[in-house]
Amino acid sequence: MRRNSFRDIRAELERRIARRVWEPGAIIPGEEALAVEFGAARATVNRALQELARSGLVERKRKSGTRVALHSVRQARFAIPLVRQEIEQAGSLYHYTLLSREVRAAPDFLRARLALPADARVMHARCLHTADRRPYQYEDRWINLSAVPQAEKESFEETGPNEWLVANAPFSHAEFVFGAARASEEEKAVLQLPEGEAVFVAERMTWLAERPITLVRMVHPPTHRMVTTL
Amino acid sequence: MRRNSFRDIRAELERRIARRVWEPGAIIPGEEALAVEFGAARATVNRALQELARSGLVERKRKSGTRVALHSVRQARFAIPLVRQEIEQAGSLYHYTLLSREVRAAPDFLRARLALPADARVMHARCLHTADRRPYQYEDRWINLSAVPQAEKESFEETGPNEWLVANAPFSHAEFVFGAARASEEEKAVLQLPEGEAVFVAERMTWLAERPITLVRMVHPPTHRMVTTL
DNA sequence: GATGCTATTATGTATAGACATAATGTGTCA
């Protein structure tokens, strides 16, 4: 019969926001008042409110207080699966091919995007992932060798850099960019697309504690769909 | 010169994982031991570790302890802003135009996707959202009038159905689909795109407690980027 | 009236101590 766990408090606050007990934009009672109401410590209420703030349901500002977000800018989650898993879960046959692998100085665009020093050495790998022998994803990857020096010893003939990095170079922070584009000549050739076809492009940059790890551009045929639920 | 804030501790733990002080899969010292090491309370260390666990960098289990995650299969979140906010936050001028509005029987494809009965009546609205007078998003929306009957009274001349629905029809469940495609004739005309251009397509279906509310197809020019961080 | 200091206030964070809970190990008994 405990009503004072931070989960219970969070759930009750969510309920009140959903039922419009507190209108969007309205200021809700302070931590102290809620603590009294729920018979809990302020720290417990604080935890509940912090989680609501993180999920975007409320906005908090010192001195001002906590208010229900105006346009509940809700957040959706999507999983970041390995290509292999994604394909095998769909019941298809996965196959990986390394197209090229090269160690070189970082090109300017890469240095700019990952904030690398002028003399940075990187690995550039291009790969193709197929599902049932049909092109599924063209992977164009850059790895910062000063952050992941062991990568230089890897051939990536059997295992792709994606799987290798997941197992050997954890990351703490990532940035994703999704978009559409017309297929470049190279993409058209690798993915076996007709002239002028559209492609779905996902780019990912990852860092581990401020150190840039990798930038990858993943290009899919236009049949590809990224699905997520809320 | 305090090194005992939970942020400092979290950062230091991230650093050690990054530098392989603790290998992936290895068990790291317990909260008590870390608290002594950092000269902080156990609760502070706990908070740091919980955040690392939430971001997927470590896995925690009672009694067993905390270990560095092997395959950090992770989830990213992305915000779902209103188009207007998205545009205004970028410092651009937002403008909305209703292209068409029609009440009709649900077409077959819609009945299939939203599981509507044969006699379902729906509203079909087509809108254009511009940023600095340039086409930004073409919105093709279907609203289930049996779930949201008040929508029939709305003209949607001034306020778009998106904003109206957010304020008037809460949803409990949603499904998102993202993809790329070649612009259709209609999309090409509305978004003023050259022949054969690619478009970024986002579709959203929402339900309120099993009742389908709306299906919307949002089409963007290929310059559009959906960005999210982790 | 504009500027800048100061008090106030709500949230943010840290702490010690306590108890809860889940997973694991261990010993007992049939």
Next chain:
DNA sequence: TGACACATTATGTCTATACATAATAGCATC
């Protein structure tokens, strides 16, 4: 040997208290 109760242990959570910090309002000053 196997089932089951019990002890152990690391994480999970709550409390009360204290102080930190950001944002605001009000006052004083120029």
